[in-house]
Amino acid sequence: xxxxxxxxxxxxxxxxxxxxxxxxxVYAFFTIKSQHSVLLNEVERHGNQLSEALxxxxxxxxxxxxxxxxxxxxxxxxxxxxxxxxxxxxxxGEIIYSAxxxxxxxIINLQEERCFACHAEDEPLHRLPINERxxxxxxxxxxxxxxxxxxxxYNEQTCYEAxxxxxxxxxxxxxVLDITLSLNDxxxxxxxxxxxxxxxxxxxxxxxxxxxxxFIRKWVVKPVSGLxxxxxxxxxxxLQYTIDITQNDELGQLATSFNNMxxxxxxxxxxxxxxxxxxxxxxxxxxxxxxINNPLTGVLTYSSxxxxxxxxKPEIQDDLKVIVRETKRSREIVKGLLDFxxxxxxxxxxxxxxxxxxxxxxxxxxxxxxxxxxFEKNYSTDLPQIVxxxxxxxxxxxxxxxxxxxxxxxxxxxxxxxTRPIDLSPYGVIQIxxxxxxxxxxxxxxxxxxxxxxxxxxxxxxxxxxxxxxxNSIYGKKEHESGSIxxxxxxxxxxxxxxxxxxKNENEKCPECNSSIYTIDTPxxxxxxxxxxxxxxxxxxxxxxxxxxREFIEITIEDNGSGIPKENLSKIFDPFxxxxxxxxxxxxxxxxxxxxxxxxxxxKVESEVNVGTKFIIRLPLEPMRKx
Amino acid sequence: xxxxxxxxxxVDDEQVVVDSLLKICEMEGYKTSYALxxxxxxxxxxxxxxxxxxxxxxxxxxxxxxFLEGLHAxxxxxxxxxxxxxxxxxxxxxxxxxxxxxxxxxxxxxxxILSALNRGINYGKIKNILRxxxxxxxxxxxxxxxxxxxxxxxxxHITGEGLATVGVTDLFLKTVESFDSLKLxxxxxxxxxxxxxxxxxxxxxxxxxxxxxxxxxxxxxxxxVLSNNSIIEKDPFFDGWLYKxxxxxxxxxxxxxxxxxxxxx
Numbered sequence: 001x002x003x004x005x006x007x008x009x010x011x012x013x014x015x016x017x018x019x020x021x022x023x024x025x026v027y028a029f030f031t032i033k034s035q036h037s038v039l040l041n042e043v044e045r046h047g048n049q050l051s052e053a054l055x056x057x058x059x060x061x062x063x064x065x066x067x068x069x070x071x072x073x074x075x076x077x078x079x080x081x082x083x084x085x086x087x088x089x090x091x092x093g094e095i096i097y098s099a100x101x102x103x104x105x106x107i108i109n110l111q112e113e114r115c116f117a118c119h120a121e122d123e124p125l126h127r128l129p130i131n132e133r134x135x136x137x138x139x140x141x142x143x144x145x146x147x148x149x150x151x152x153x154y155n156e157q158t159c160y161e162a163x164x165x166x167x168x169x170x171x172x173x174x175x176v177l178d179i180t181l182s183l184n185d186x187x188x189x190x191x192x193x194x195x196x197x198x199x200x201x202x203x204x205x206x207x208x209x210x211x212x213x214x215f216i217r218k219w220v221v222k223p224v225s226g227l228x229x230x231x232x233x234x235x236x237x238x239l240q241y242t243i244d245i246t247q248n249d250e251l252g253q254l255a256t257s258f259n260n261m262x263x264x265x266x267x268x269x270x271x272x273x274x275x276x277x278x279x280x281x282x283x284x285x286x287x288x289x290x291x292i293n294n295p296l297t298g299v300l301t302y303s304s305x306x307x308x309x310x311x312x313k314p315e316i317q318d319d320l321k322v323i324v325r326e327t328k329r330s331r332e333i334v335k336g337l338l339d340f341x342x343x344x345x346x347x348x349x350x351x352x353x354x355x356x357x358x359x360x361x362x363x364x365x366x367x368x369x370x371x372x373x374x375f376e377k378n379y380s381t382d383l384p385q386i387v388x389x390x391x392x393x394x395x396x397x398x399x400x401x402x403x404x405x406x407x408x409x410x411x412x413x414x415x416x417x418x419t420r421p422i423d424l425s426p427y428g429v430i431q432i433x434x435x436x437x438x439x440x441x442x443x444x445x446x447x448x449x450x451x452x453x454x455x456x457x458x459x460x461x462x463x464x465x466x467x468x469x470x471x472n473s474i475y476g477k478k479e480h481e482s483g484s485i486x487x488x489x490x491x492x493x494x495x496x497x498x499x500x501x502x503x504k505n506e507n508e509k510c511p512e513c514n515s516s517i518y519t520i521d522t523p524x525x526x527x528x529x530x531x532x533x534x535x536x537x538x539x540x541x542x543x544x545x546x547x548x549x550r551e552f553i554e555i556t557i558e559d560n561g562s563g564i565p566k567e568n569l570s571k572i573f574d575p576f577x578x579x580x581x582x583x584x585x586x587x588x589x590x591x592x593x594x595x596x597x598x599x600x601x602x603x604k605v606e607s608e609v610n611v612g613t614k615f616i617i618r619l620p621l622e623p624m625r626k627x
Numbered sequence: 628x629x630x631x632x633x634x635x636x637x638v639d640d641e642q643v644v645v646d647s648l649l650k651i652c653e654m655e656g657y658k659t660s661y662a663l664x665x666x667x668x669x670x671x672x673x674x675x676x677x678x679x680x681x682x683x684x685x686x687x688x689x690x691x692x693x694f695l696e697g698l699h700a701x702x703x704x705x706x707x708x709x710x711x712x713x714x715x716x717x718x719x720x721x722x723x724x725x726x727x728x729x730x731x732x733x734x735x736x737x738x739x740i741l742s743a744l745n746r747g748i749n750y751g752k753i754k755n756i757l758r759x760x761x762x763x764x765x766x767x768x769x770x771x772x773x774x775x776x777x778x779x780x781x782x783x784h785i786t787g788e789g790l791a792t793v794g795v796t797d798l799f800l801k802t803v804e805s806f807d808s809l810k811l812x813x814x815x816x817x818x819x820x821x822x823x824x825x826x827x828x829x830x831x832x833x834x835x836x837x838x839x840x841x842x843x844x845x846x847x848x849x850x851x852v853l854s855n856n857s858i859i860e861k862d863p864f865f866d867g868w869l870y871k872x873x874x875x876x877x878x879x880x881x882x883x884x885x886x887x888x889x890x891x892x
Contacts, residue, residue, distance in 0.1 A: 286713055290685055293712030296734035298643035304737040305650055331734055338715055
């Protein structure tokens, strides 16, 4: 219970509920009160009118001293069910007329309730204002509320000049007309309306409470508990957890920034993990190198020592030379391991790409000659200098040329290196490296590649049919791969495969073919829009377009070797993917990919089995504008 | 060499390394002692005098660099050659900066260690001659005061326009005694601080590696010294330069170099 009470939703509901209860109670109280007084006023007015009308209608009969007629009149009126009593007293308090015959002749006490208005003082009032003529009191007999109206009958000229000479001119008040009305009906009406208002108030309070409960649950409790679950998950280490964003208010924004935060945290952790891995790999390599080098020292010194001592025994010499050679090879391997472990920071300098390729070629010239591979050059003479790590670049070219020469095979062929400066719009060059839906789910598909690059995928739904669309991640290259064909004439949706949020831009149509448009977020680089029509190449990426045309150096290494089967084409840049079996580590192209990526460049491959392979590297002359 | 035998101290925690070094020294007729730790080595040095020390860097408790400090503290001036299985450029550079006269990465061949031992012994002899020589005698030429050196073997002179000249010290040439031929790297190749950049082939059949004082790209090499080796021997600091290079990270590497102006004191 305490747990429940402490919840924010409960508190909000409680506060709003109590507030509405108070407001509605006050409102109901005043409504009832005012209705009560309106009704009573009405009854009073009605009573006064009745009393005045009766008095006026009796005036003539009284002058004529027509007692029988007055009596009849009073009796007739007294038959009305709401009228309890109709009486006329004379000055002495003697009842001279009454609807109830038994009352006639009775003298009433001046201290009675009805007399009080005038007889409160010793000297009775002669004039009584109309609003003071009425009195509400309870009848002792049946405990019902009644309204008494006292109407003094004043002496007038016609009265004391009448033939009967009953009254003298000196008298002011001749008698009093007293009517008592039952308030039973009015009281019942008041009770009924009180009940109605109360009922209405209760229904309103309960209704408001339910509405509040509903919306607070929807807008506050659910998102807050979603956030709480997410923070718990993140605290427990699950950085992949994302909150589903269903609203656009402050809590929605909080959830969005929470998602962004965990996303960045996950990236940072990944990076940390990667560098941590490299660091421990480095320590491991260093340890291994040290441990291996000591025994290798024994082998190498003893064998080279023996080699010196057995110059006269050629049959032993040959064997010893093998030991020395192989130990030296081991030494080189260990040295490579140590070099890898050091992971030196790339040292970038202005360099000539043609020169770097030439240098790479000199390193492997012998190997190419042995494989009967002809090395052809097609260099651009006006190639600008470019800021690169020339050692890393050399490594890239050595690797690519060696790969090409391996692909050429024993019958010989050629490897051709070409360079040229190109000036390109970002269209068709820049790779879309990050793509997300509006809920921060990555749309990048690392496993299914086009041209060796990860693809961008979305889910297209039409007629109960789900189709995964894969998009070339080069901006402007709009090749699709999809399981089935979409009929663009019929309705379809474009969704994020993870959360099914729509990626379709409902407000816009492709300016070229009027088909539907998708919109994807590219974090840090704005939004990218494109046309879903397979035959239309329209795409726009304003933030990247704004950075303008860029100059690149394009390096192509091509061969006429065995080519790469289509099914392998998408995997060649994956670490540990190798077709060379024991000969390769499968790291070569992955490392190349990393180096080119570090230089903000792109690398792609085109290949046809038994025709040849072409690697195209594009390096930007100027680094990308920093966001 | 025959009358009073050269005495060498080997400090290494690996028995197989000690054994192989003992074998090599024995073959050359050197007298040897060994210690399996730096502390043990220092104790031996207190009792005996050695001509040369061969010391590993990765040692239990006290490492090779601390051993060098220990020698310095005890004012033992015996030349030290460092070896290590953790054969990185950083270790090489640090060894030379800390006062070792040479650095040989493991694993080594017999000839590789022999050439280093040879230089080390010659170095000791030169220092001995220096001790008893008159101040007017020129035993070897010191490197000019504006130059910087890595250890005692190679020098670098920062000339203007972002260039540097690299060469070999007279002391190194004297320890090599004399060489038949010289092998240099080619223009456009990169040299790295602490890595071999030139190879001197001696009459005895040894190859003496010169460790480069800085890293950079070679833009010119001295073809004169290749055609006429004696230029180096005559004037190693000026006409006998080896390379002109564009240094890649001179600020960082300077802290591993020793200023030659201190040699004049």
